Amino acid sequence: MTWPEAVRELVDLRAFGKCEYCLLDQADAGFPHQIDHVISRKHGGTSHPDNLALACYLCNRYKGSDIASIHPGSSELVRLFHPRQDRWAEHFRIVGPVIEPLTDIGAATARVLRLNLPARVIERKLLQTLDRYAKA
Numbered sequence: 001m002t003w004p005e006a007v008r009e010l011v012d013l014r015a016f017g018k019c020e021y022c023l024l025d026q027a028d029a030g031f032p033h034q035i036d037h038v039i040s041r042k043h044g045g046t047s048h049p050d051n052l053a054l055a056c057y058l059c060n061r062y063k064g065s066d067i068a069s070i071h072p073g074s075s076e077l078v079r080l081f082h083p084r085q086d087r088w089a090e091h092f093r094i095v096g097p098v099i100e101p102l103t104d105i106g107a108a109t110a111r112v113l114r115l116n117l118p119a120r121v122i123e124r125k126l127l128q129t130l131d132r133y134a135k136a
């Protein structure tokens, strides 16, 4: 999808150029960050900025049109993290190079978006040594 320049700029600036799911800085990504429909269009989400988030290529790819997942313990439906309505630090924390979920929402999001795939953790560890990624 091609976005109007003003929308792209708003989403970039609002997120300080970082993926709103894994916090990877756009400057450190191999592919440009993308604009994610937090609630995908097929689920009725709009292209209003309140439903848009900056996402790195991998987070956006793994999230796809998903908006929820199944809690592994209770089998209940758990919605994914919503960058416009939720605070990142309430649902996740950084432990070493790992993004550790703090809530069911964080756990569902980390699983669906594969936030802690070994290659992603290694990349974060490297970025931390370069002071390019937050440290715990």
Ligand SMILES: [Zn+2]
Pocket (backbone or CB within 6 Å): 019, 020, 021, 022, 023, 024, 055, 056, 057, 058, 059, 060
């Ligand atoms: Zn990401």
